[in-house]
Amino acid sequence: MLTVNGIKKIYPNGKGLKPFFLKAEPGEIVCLIGPNGSGKTTAFNMIAGIAQSDGGECLIGDLSTSDIEAKKEIGFLEESPYYYDKITVENFLGFIWGIKYKGEPNGDIYRLLAKFDLLKRKGYKLQELSMGLKKRVGVISALMHYPKLIILDEPANGLDSQSLILLKDELVAAGKQDCVILISSHILDFLKDIGTRFVFLKNGVIKKELPRSQNVSLDETYRSLYMSKM
Amino acid sequence: MRNIRLYFSRIVFRGIIRGAAIALVHILPWILLVAASFAFAKFGQSELTLESRGLLGLMYLLGTCVFTTSKIRYILGGQEILLLKKIGFSGNELFVYCLSKVKIPFLMATTGYACIYGVEAELGWPGAITCLAMSALCFLWAAILSSIYITLFNSQKSTLLKDISIILALAAIFTKAYKETYVEGMLLFQTVEEMVRHLARMRVMDFISFSFFSSFASMAMITLGTALLFWIFFRQRFLKLSVYTVGKPRRRRRSRVRITVGSPLKSFMKRDLGVAFSSKIFMAIQVGAVALGIWASTMLRGSILVHLAIYLAIICWVLSLKIQDVLVVDSLFVGVYKTLPIKFKDFVLMKAALAALYSLPCPLALLAAEFGMGKITALSAIILLIGLMLWSELLFFYNSSIIMLYFPKVKNTTDMPLLLGDFMMLIPLFPVIMIVCGMRIGAKKWRAW
Ligand SMILES: Nc1ncnc2c1ncn2[C@@H]1O[C@H](COP(=O)(O)OP(=O)(O)OP(=O)(O)O)[C@@H](O)[C@H]1O
């Protein structure tokens, strides 16, 4: 269970994130929606515990996410990850696995590699992969071993349609394994299929929260929240 | 456009300043070594033989060449050049830029070397100047060769060929000079001196055409032999081949390499070894170091103390050159580290193990060969072994505590501090204080980047 309790961050230029509250039960897929610069990445970085929050706290179970032990429970795909790229896909994932879960990677990595069509490229160095293929590696590193909290910041960027469909399957499967999933994307259709809750952000403030229901129209909500002045 | 030119001249200027700093870092171990040898002579214990000094000088020159060529390749293939190309810089300007980044350290290092060498050998300044001319030629040749290789082929495999062929060509040149100058009964030191004189007397065109010839010849040779082997091993084809020939299915291989007990240290070790062994320069240095160590053991005379001085100098040299490389991978990994449960303690311990791997092969080969030839007793071999390990670890902790102050900005900002650190090392107790403070600060800053 994830409890976000008033984390906030104001950058020197006055932008950032106003106090942010969120509670999510295992199995939920929470989607963060908002235009560019609305604070999604800022929120995710603090929830994942890789950026310092100006206040508040973020707990997973009863462990703070900035605690070193909590890292094992979090799978995080950064918005624009910068990886050391002279290492092979297999070694890279194996390294992350070894640090997080000790021991040699079990079948999970290979299952995901096969699923995202990377198995025959597992000996490639990251620098030899295209942008979308690199993104797939990042997605795998966040999903493997089904951590309690999965945070994906714009995973849909650069993925092809096939991987998007597979990613949806994987996320639903992860939800069934009692993971809490936070995801942000600008592709509303992608979110609509999988999300169980939709959080709309504007200028660092939560404007609206929608639960999943049959007749929810993300397009309409988006239009009324952000495009009303046009 | 004027602004860009201004920017351009500024980076060239900055390159020169930084080059000077790097150059100083590079020649410092050498200065320390010479100082140590004079100290030994003064206290009447014994002294470094002339041969060993000449030998070390040669090693030093070769090492600098390898580093320089690798650096040229790095710069020519880098993002910066791409950017400058896009803005519309001409080939000539780019070449000047590259030279400003590489030439200065090399020239400074070899000047320093040449001066020390010349003065020490009581050749006076003419001797030093021939050395200097020689090394400048070497550099020019390496630069031209590199740029030609890169513009002609510009691919992974060709750069590997280039590296190996440059080393072979250098070896060919030195062998040629050696054969032509060696006279029975001459000391190695004099031979080296004669070789350098001889090479310096060669006309520029002769020199360049000879080196081209030898490097292309060696390239052809290597294409058939070494590169193939290298490729097979490093692409892990070998493993697959053996698996296929025995007729085992793929799944089998995966289960065979599974080991279940584990700690973060093992993951680090696996990754870093993977990275290190896929680096050609690392391999070249390792192989070269072991070969030189064994070769040196047949040349050296003198007491254990002399040996110890040489061992320590080698470790000092390798570490001060390589310490940044050991930590630079981690500085590029910080994005990932932030999301992983890595403790500072584990991190540093792992790096210490890796640093030993970088700095110990040559001294260990030397030690093993000397023990094998019966020059030293088992007891002193063991004492030396332990001493070497301790020394390399101590040096690692000292250097890395300096770097930790700046982590994760490793490459650009740490040249000067490392240089200063090399001088400060001589102040009694300073290293201990530095290690304690540096590690404390590092631990505090860990994952607060
Ligand atoms: N390092 C920074 N320094 C100053 N301001 C920043 C910094 N990072 C982000 N901001 C500001 O904070 C606000 C939120 O940025 P954030 O990156 O969280 O947006 P986002 O919702 O992820 O946008 P996008 O959809 O483009 O990824 C923006 O107004 C941005 O200008």
Ligand SMILES: [Mg+2]
């Ligand atoms: Mg963002």
